[in-house]
Each structure stands twice: as C-alpha cells, then as structure tokens.
Amino acid sequence: MLQLNENEYAQYYKPYIDTLMADEKSIVEHLKDTLDDALSILSNLSGDKQMYRYADGKWTIKELVQHIIDTERVFAYRVLRFARNDATPLPGFEQDDYAAIYNANKRDYRDLLEEFKLTRKSIISLFKSFGDEELMRIGIAGGNNMSVRALGYIISGHLQHHLNIIKERYL
Numbered sequence: 001m002l003q004l005n006e007n008e009y010a011q012y013y014k015p016y017i018d019t020l021m022a023d024e025k026s027i028v029e030h031l032k033d034t035l036d037d038a039l040s041i042l043s044n045l046s047g048d049k050q051m052y053r054y055a056d057g058k059w060t061i062k063e064l065v066q067h068i069i070d071t072e073r074v075f076a077y078r079v080l081r082f083a084r085n086d087a088t089p090l091p092g093f094e095q096d097d098y099a100a101i102y103n104a105n106k107r108d109y110r111d112l113l114e115e116f117k118l119t120r121k122s123i124i125s126l127f128k129s130f131g132d133e134e135l136m137r138i139g140i141a142g143g144n145n146m147s148v149r150a151l152g153y154i155i156s157g158h159l160q161h162h163l164n165i166i167k168e169r170y171l
Contacts, residue, residue, distance in 0.1 A: 009154065010144035016157025017150065027135075027152035028127050034156045035120045038068075038163055041171075042113060050109050054169040059099065061170060065112045066104035067095060068159060069119050075155050076123050082139035083130055083148045092142025127152055 004017060020030050042065065050061045059067060074093050081090060104112065135149040146154075 004147070004150050004153070007145050008138065008147035009150040010142070010146070013150070013154045013157070016161055017153045019157050019160050020153050027149060027156075028124055030153065030156035031120065031124045031127060034159045034163070035117065035124075038159055039113070039117065041163060041166060045109070047109075049170065051105060052170055060105055061166065062104040062107065062109060062112060063099060063102075064162060064166070065109075065116055066102050066107070067099060068162060069112070069116050070098050070102070071095065071158060072116075072119050072123060072155055075151050075158075076119070076126065078139065078141050078146060079123070079126060079148055079151045082137050082146065082151070083126075083134040085137055086139065089140040090142070123155060 009017065025033070042061070045061060053060055078090055081088070130148065135152075136147060138145050138147045140146070
C-alpha cells in the first residue's frame with residue numbers, strides 16, 4: 001500500500017486520501033476509475049434530480065458538478081506549478097465564494113458533464129506525463145505543503161467523497 005508522508009498534504013485532506021489508500025492502484029487508475037464512477041452515477045439524472053437539494057443551503061447536483069469542475073481546475077493548476085518546480089506559494093481558494101457566483105443551475109446539464117469529463121481527462125493526461133521525480137515535488141498552496149502525487153490522490157478522493165454524498169443523500 002502506498003504511504004504518503006504527512007508533509008505532503010494538509011491534514012484536512014486526509015479523509016480524501018484515506019478513501020483511496022486501501023488498494024495498490026496508481027494515481028492515473030484512481031483518476032480514471034472515479035471518472036467512470038461519476039459518469040455512471042451522474043449521466044442519466046432527471047431534471048428534477050439535477051435541481052434537488054437534500055436540505056436548505058445545500059448544493060443542487062448541478063452546483064455540485066460545477067464545484068467539482070472548479071476544484072479540479074484549481075488542483076490541476078497546483079499540480080502543474082509544483083511539477084514544474086515553481087516554488088511560488090499559491091493562495092488557497094474558498095469554494096463557497098466560487099459557488100455564490102457560478103450560476104450552475106442555469107447551465108445545460110449535458111454541458112456540465114462534458115466539461116467535467118474534459119477537465120478530468122486533461123488531468124489524467126497531465127499525470128501520465130510525470131515521472132517519479134515530478135510526482136515527488138512539493139509546493140505550497142494555502143499555506144500548506146502539497147506534493148504532486150498527494151494532489152493526484154486528493155483529486156480522486158474529493159470526487160469520491162462527493163459521489164458518496166450523492167448516493168447517500170441525493171438519489
């Protein structure tokens with residue numbers, strides 16, 4: 001089983017990483033598998049389900065998909081910068097600030113899913129290009145150390161976290 005060092009990620013990402021560390025799959029395998037799982041779950045939802053909120057103040061499925069897209073893009077940018085050995089510290093990002101202005105509920109659901117799929121496939125291609133040296137590089141984001149490889153697992157673990165919530169509370 002792969003063991004990440006605690007200096008490779010902030011502790012609040014540990015639940016995302018722990019959901020994936022029980023097996024021997026590579027980062028790319030996890031990225032592909034969670035993409036397939038997400039598309040299987042999300043692809044055939046009715047319009048009512050796309051707009052469903054399980055409680056006041058919670059996101060709709062459309063908003064959740066947009067959140068996943070935004071988060072994956074932010075994390076992919078971090079991956080690129082750190083893999084290219086850019087030592088410039090990067091700021092954190094506040095998901096709720098993004099959610100307040102993205103108008104996901106007005107978007108066509110098929111377009112959201114296509115954007116998600118293309119975003120994830122781009123991330124998969126990026127990770128396929130890395131060797132061990134790039135995967136071990138560490139940068140700073142939001143005041144915390146993050147390795148490229150930890151970010152790969154965090155991307156998949158973040159999606160898996162939201163898929164679990166969708167299965168438990170939305171479907």
